[in-house]
Amino acid sequence: MAETKSEAFRVAVLDDYEGLADQAAAYQKLRQRAEVKVFTQRLETDAELGRALAGAHAVLLVRERTRFGEKQFSLAPQLKLIAQTGRTTGHIDLATANKRGVAIAVTPTDTGNSTVELTTALIFSVLRRIPEVDRRMRTERWPAVAGRLFEGKTLGVVGLGRIGTQISRIANIFKARVLATGRTLTAERAREAGAEAVTLEKLLRESDIVTIHVPLNPQTRGMIGVKEFALMKPGAILINTARGPIVSEAALLDALGSGKLGGAGLDVYDEEPLAMEHPIRGFDNVVLLPHRGYATVEILTERYQHAMENILNFFDDKPGNVINPEALELK
Numbered sequence: 001m002a003e004t005k006s007e008a009f010r011v012a013v014l015d016d017y018e019g020l021a022d023q024a025a026a027y028q029k030l031r032q033r034a035e036v037k038v039f040t041q042r043l044e045t046d047a048e049l050g051r052a053l054a055g056a057h058a059v060l061l062v063r064e065r066t067r068f069g070e071k072q073f074s075l076a077p078q079l080k081l082i083a084q085t086g087r088t089t090g091h092i093d094l095a096t097a098n099k100r101g102v103a104i105a106v107t108p109t110d111t112g113n114s115t116v117e118l119t120t121a122l123i124f125s126v127l128r129r130i131p132e133v134d135r136r137m138r139t140e141r142w143p144a145v146a147g148r149l150f151e152g153k154t155l156g157v158v159g160l161g162r163i164g165t166q167i168s169r170i171a172n173i174f175k176a177r178v179l180a181t182g183r184t185l186t187a188e189r190a191r192e193a194g195a196e197a198v199t200l201e202k203l204l205r206e207s208d209i210v211t212i213h214v215p216l217n218p219q220t221r222g223m224i225g226v227k228e229f230a231l232m233k234p235g236a237i238l239i240n241t242a243r244g245p246i247v248s249e250a251a252l253l254d255a256l257g258s259g260k261l262g263g264a265g266l267d268v269y270d271e272e273p274l275a276m277e278h279p280i281r282g283f284d285n286v287v288l289l290p291h292r293g294y295a296t297v298e299i300l301t302e303r304y305q306h307a308m309e310n311i312l313n314f315f316d317d318k319p320g321n322v323i324n325p326e327a328l329e330l331k
Contacts, residue, residue, distance in 0.1 A: 009034040010078075011311060012056040015065035016040045020300045026308035033315055034058075042273070050075045058083060058311050060304075063294070064091040064272075073100055081105060081319075083310045085303035086294070090216075094324055101330030105314065105321045107306035112163040115293035119163070119211055119241045120170055122265030123150065125287045126237050127209075132284055150174045156207030157195060158224075159214035159242070160185050165193040167211060179203045182214070204231040209239065216243035224248065229255040235262035241293045244269040249280075256283050267293050 011034045013021050021027060021038050030036055034057075043049045043066070053059065053076040060083045061068065068082065073096050080102060082092065087106045097104055125131055128147035136143040155171045157164045160180040168178045172194040180195035181203050190197035200223075204210065210232065214220045224238075225248040232238075238261060240247055249270050255261040263285035269278075272291055280286060294300075306321075313320050319328060 008055075009057050009315065010055045011036045011058045011060065012052050013038040013060040014052065015042060015062045017042070017062075017065075018295065018297075018300060020297060021060075021304050023297075023301050024304035024308055026305050026312065029312060030308050033312065046071065046075070053079070057081070058314065060307050060311065061085065061092075062300075062303075063088055067091045068097075069093045070096050073097070073102065081311060081314050083307040083314075085300075085307050086110075089323065098324055098327050098330075101327050103314070103319055103322045103327045104324050105307070105310035105319065106323055107303050107310070107321065110294065110299050110302070112166070114296045114299055115163050115241050116166045116170070118267060118289070118293050119167055119213075119239060119265075122239050122241065122267070122287055122289070123155075123209060123211070123237075126239070126263040126265045126285070129285075131287050150176055150209075152176065153208040154179060154206055156180070156203040156210040158182075158200065158203065158210065158212050160190060160193055160195060160197075161213060163241075164211075164213035167213065168193040168195045179207055183219070200228070201231060204228055205233070207236060208233060209237045211239040212242045212246055214242060214246060216246055220246050222246070222248050224251070226251045226254070229260060232260065234260060237261070237263045237265070239265045241265075241267040244272070253279055256280075256286065263287075265289075267291055 011030060013036065016038050017040060019040050039052055043052055049072065055078060056076050057078055058081040059079060062085050068091060070093060082102060082104045084104060084106050087109055089104060092104060127150055129145050133143055133145050151174050154177045157168055157178060157180040160168065160182050164180065168180060171178050178195035179198045180190050181198055181200045185197050187197045223246055229251050256264065265287045267289040268291055310321055322328065
């Protein structure tokens with residue numbers, strides 16, 4: 001390929017909400033080689049997206065912030081590469097990419113530590129009612145709000161993988177009992193993480209806090225629904241930093257509205273961004289975050305760096321980290 005900037009190779013960086021794309025060291029190298037446009041706002045309409053993709057040969061996507069299906073591909077007829085941050089590709093129509101000869105390059109998976117930190121923060125925020133107290137400190141002299149301890153509580157970890165394992169070990173530090181469940185979880189692996197392997201039903205019945213750490217797939221979609229909320233302790237807390245559709249939204253709203261749930265900490269939703277009129281925004285005992293699990297300065301900058309390196313390598317006919325090499329044959 002080996003295009004130069006004078007040949008007007010165009011790159012569109014979409015959904016840089018945090019304004020960090022230009023902080024990656026590779027950004028200046030990319031600008032020397034191509035015309036780069038960075039879009040920091042969500043492109044809501046096809047017309048807006050069409051203008052952004054006009055003439056683009058490469059697009060840099062941040063996680064699942066923009067879906068790329070048949071319609072989106074049709075807006076970018078010159079597209080040859082999607083540089084995707086992370087390894088998630090469920091929002092990309094791979095069949096269409098292959099048909100159009102668009103390569104999809106991904107970046108390495110991070111350790112998950114940022115999600116571990118955020119999950120822990122949400123647990124404490126809900127237990128100690130930190131956001132609520134902070135809001136009331138602005139209007140009241142000295143709010144008399146009592147929170148609850150983590151120490152001595154039972155934490156239920158649904159999915160004891162790389163993130164759930166670390167959450168379990170952190171809970172051990174605070175002398176919390178940990179129950180865990182997972183499709184392939186063994187008693188030995190649970191013990192190594194400081195947890196007890198149990199069924200989902202037992203976990204829900206006995207946990208004061210339930211935290212979700214499974215991937216979204218056909219088996220996990222809606223796995224926490226009406227029946228599962230009915231099993232939970234009155235006043236229990238739900239934390240979800242995995243994916244919104246794992247938890248039935250309707251059942252969650254019912255459990256909060258009835259008082260069955262004592263609170264929730266949510267970083268993910270069925271539809272993102274969350275609609276301003278969404279009823280979940282009306283609960284004072286729910287802490288809401290806008291999908292910040294991975295979105296730290298360090299991780300975003302690192303992922304931009306890797307994604308831009310993938311674009312630069314593609315320029316030099318050295319495509320790397322491509323998950324659909326068959327598309328390269330149509331280049």
